[in-house]
Amino acid sequence: MFTSYLKIAWRNLWKQKVFATVNMAGMSIAICAALLLSLTAYHEWSYDNFQENKDHVYQLYRQDNTGKGIRVNKSFSEPMAGVLQKEVPGVKHVSRIGGGDMPVRYKDKNIYLDVEMVDAPFLEMFSFPLQQGNKQTALGNLDQLVLTQNSAKALFNEENPVGKALEVKIGDRWKPFVVSAVTDNIPDNSSITFEALVRFENVEDYSNIRDNWNVSSYPLMVEVAPAVSAAAFGKSLVPITHKYLADLINSLKSMDGVPDKDGELLRINTIALKDIHLSPYSSFGSGLRPFYPWMMLMLACLIIGIACVNFINLSIARSFTRGSEIGLRKALGAMDRQLMLQFWSEAFLLCLVSLIVSLLLAVLLLPYYNATFRHQLSFQLFRNGWIVLGTALGFFLVTLLAGGYPAWKIARVNIIQVLKGKLNLNRSSGVRNGLIVFQFMVAAVLISCTAIIWQQINFIHATPLGYNTTQVISIPADNAPLQSRTAFGNRLATEPSVVSVSGSILNLGIGMDGSSGNWTRGFDHKGGHISTQCMVVDYDYVKTLGLKMVAGRDFSRQYGTDSSGVVINEQLAKQLNEKDPLGATINTGGPVYHVIGVMKDYHFESLHKKIEPLMLTMDAQSRMNYLFVRVNTDHPAAAMAHISAIWKEVNPLAKNTPSFLDENVDRLYREEGRFSRIFMSGAILAISISCMGLFAIAVMVVAQRRREIGIRKVLGASVGSIVVLLSGDFLKLVLIAVLVATPLSWYLMQRWLNGFAFHVEIRWWMFAGVCLLAVVVALATTGLQTIRAALANPAASLKVD
Structure with a gap:
């Protein structure tokens, strides 16, 4: 029997090509978009699911409750690893992780690999299966x-x-190593990645x-016993902070830090x-926020919901053009459930065709989608x-929602009303109007x-970030030897377009090597503890970046004492609390520095953060990981x-390509760019699907009111008044939605x-603009039909069908 219903459904759909095309196009686009967005959400949630110890391995981060808010530090001092292993109950393994791209050579072959430096238990903590070797002994020796x-x-x-000898260039030295094991390739949904592992030492x-x-300097990973909960482990870290980070806690007290609900100023x-x-707060995170996958799923549901609204409205509206068929079926003894099944089978068939079309669209659009939104x-x-x-359950729910309600509504009509010809669209205008409001609310x-x-x-x-972004080129040094960097500087000295050259251990923004980072140092000063970002730089750093000095001077080759000098920013100068910060000493527990200059604050991190204290130092032994070249050219x-x-x-x-600093800065906001493209695409889809439904509803409403329009014209109504009458109902709904x-x-925005620590203010005119846009779209969608109806010959409208 169901087969016969499908045959009848196919014939009815074929007769109503416009209705079927509008519904199928809307549903196909909506299902395709929802499918891609749902796959995106699932992929983000699937990260690290393959890790057997995912519930018992933690990355630690430090939270400082300062007087100006919460400050987060993702790195720990190296002695902390040993302390946790020895003094915290329930800790099974600890591993520090650091490294990056390094040259690796075997005989006459030289390639770059992502070499991560970890502690010996690393392979026991993480589920990276070995093809060769033994997890317990693979990193037992330093070589x-x-x-x-x-x-x-x-x-x-x-x-x-296995057993082969090779060399890795760490800093300026080639170190010999022996291959002890080979792992499977890293899954693409792993937060922690590497191409080679060596011991952290x-x-x-x-x-x-x-x-x-x-x-x-480096993030810290800890594995605890299965019986130890995250809450219990967190509590066991409190005595460690009191014992080993007492100076930091005292510093927070001196800076009027605000304790948390448990009275702690510093918490791991x-x-x-x-x-x-x-x-x-993770060093290995994607930069996405936790609500990102939920946003994908919510957007998918909204787009599907808009398509279902179209389906419901059009199905109910079209059913009233089939009054004779419904009345005849009921008169011949058709039961409500049979009518429901008949109309639902039409919805099912239409949704099934839409699903097939949407899958084909998804296959065609997937490469473009991945490229546009940086997915894999x-x-x-x-x-x-x-x-x-x-997917199957979602499809069933869509057909039930889109086809079930109209089928139920149609099956419940009164046969007497149908046979008297009193079945009309106005009975469902409340539901229809509510659904139209929902559509345009989502779009707005x-x-x-x-x-x-x-x-x-x-x-x-x-x-303005406080430094030159458009004329400065950032070059990842890729562990280049000192002689290569020196030769590079000598070559550039003869280039007329080059203004200056410098270097730093840290990049600005995110370079083509995909890395960014910071280095925090702490020191005691005048009875308090100060925490500051630290950056080792080369000569001419201030000049190359175009930084502004407010007091003192930059590092200079003319002063032999600059190896013990520091240049600080205004934020650090305030924390030193000196009348004149120039000449002030900074004792870091190792080298003792003296302040030679104060530079104007600049955004060395993203605008998500406030400007932190910063000091620039020089160290002849430190390797410059990034070179900066300032150019002055029209090309x-x-x-x-x-x-x-x-x-x-x-x-x-x-290995890595140079880039201008403005490109590096743009990469800091990839998440925001992705949001913008996703919302823009969602808005275009929502408006398009809504307009398709609004257009079809307008066609049917005009058809229902054809006689009314004819009578109004005979009684002297102008074309303008009729257009306003017909469009006004839809405009009211759009305004309510906005x-x-x-x-x-x-609230959401x-x-x-x-x-963001620095952001725009939301202005009223933004929403006024959205309202105007929605009205224009609604008028453009319904205008053609209303004008045609107003211009129609009233004699033709008043003829009896």
């Missing part, structure tokens, strides 16, 4: 090295890598930091491995049975959010290409903007 399958193949081709400056509590918090990917989705995710089940929210995000992004780009692209060629010539192993959407949009 052992572990490769992934891909990196082993790149170095050794088909040779067995091989860090370049390990001898200087191993017993230094004043330097925090935990992030479970399963939550690292979406945590803003593939339909291999459908190998997961839960995704297939979820998305448009408002897009406008505010776009304004914030423009604000970010327009805000920046040509200058970039020329300087890149020189760099490649003096450092043939160079009024409902305005406070909701304001205000919360989002609070994530």
Whole structure:
């Protein structure tokens, strides 16, 4: 019997091509968008699910409750690892993690690999299966090295890598290692990635930091016993902070720090491995916020909801053009459930065709979607049975929602009313109007959010950062030897377009190597403890970046004592609390520095954060990880290409491409750019689908009121008054939708903007603009039909059908 219903449904749909096309187009686009967005959400939530110990491995971070708010530090001093292992009950393993791209050579082959330096238990803490070797002994010695399958193949081709000797360039020295194990390739949904592993003790400056509590440089991972909960582990860290970080706590007291609800000024918090990917406090996170996947899912539901609203409205409206069919069926004894099944089968068939079309669209659009939104989705995710089940369940719910309600509504009509010809559209106008309001409310929210995000992004780009971003090229040094950096500087000295050259251990923004970071140092001063960001730089750093000095001077080759000098920013000068900060001494527990200059505050981190204290130091032993070249030319692209060629010539192993600092700054706000594109796409889809439904409803409403329009024209109504009459009903609904959407949009965007220390203010005219846009769209959608109806010959309208 169901087959016969499907046949009848197909015939009815074929007769109503316009209705079927509008509904199918809307549903296909909506299902395609919802499918891609849902896959995105699932992919983000799938990170680190393969880790067997994901519930028992934590990254630690430090939370300082200062008088100006909460300050977060993701790195710890090196002695902390040993303290946790020895003094905290329930701790099974501890590992520090640090490293990056380093040259690796085997015989005559030189390649760059992401070499991460970890502690011996690393492979026991994390589920990276070994193809060769033993987890317990793979990192037992300082000269052992572990490769992934891909990196082993790149170095050794088909040779067995285990036992082979190779060298890794750490700093300016080549160190010998022996391959002890090979792991599987790292899954693409792993927060922690590497191409090679060596022991953490091989860090370049390990001898200087191993017993230094004043330097925090590397993240710390801890595995606890299964019986130890996160809350219990967090409590056990409180005595550790009191014992080993007492100076920091006293400093927070002296700076009028505000204790938390438990009375703690400083707390070591935990992030479970399963939550690292979406945590803003993680060193291995994606930079996305935890609500990002939920936003994807919510947007998918809203788009599907708008399409379902169209389906419901059009199905109910079209049913009243089938009054004779419904009355005849009921008169011949058709039961309500049979009518419901008949009309639902039409909805099911239409949704099924839409699903097939949407899958084809998704396959075609997936590469473009990945490129636009920087995702790495593939339909291999459908190998997961839960995704297939979820998709099937979602499809069933959509057909039930979109087809079930109209079918139920139609089946309940009174046969007497039908046979008397009194069945009309007005009976369902309340539901119809409510659904139209919902559609345009969603569209208005998305448009408002897009406008505010776009304004914030423009604000970010327009805000002066305090340094030159458009003329300075950032070059990842890629562990280049000192002679290569020296040769590079000598070559650039003869280039007329080059103003100055400098270097630093840290980049500004996010470079082409994808890295960013900070280095925190603490010291006691005048009875208090001060925490500051620290950056080791080369000569001409201030000049190259175009920083402004407010007192004193920059580092100079003319002064031999500058190796013990520091240049500080205004924030640090305030914390020193000196009448004249020039000449003030800073004792970091190692070197004693004296202040030679104070520079104007500049945004060395993103606008999400307030400007922190900063000091610049010089150290002849430190390696400059990044080189900065300031150019003055009308052809920046040509200058970039020329300087890149020189760099490649003096450092043939160079892996990463140079970039201008404004490009680095843009990468800090990839999340915001992604939000903007997603909301813009969602808004366009929502408006398009809503307008399709509004257009079809307008056609049917005009058809229902054809006689009324004819009578009004005969009685002398003008074309303008009829257009206003017909359009007014729809405009009222659109205005109601915008009024409902305005406070909701304001609340959502205000919360989002609070994530920035510097942001735009939400103005009333933004919502007024959205209202005007919505009215224009509604008029454009319904205007053609209303004008045609108003211009129609009233004699034709008054004829009896």
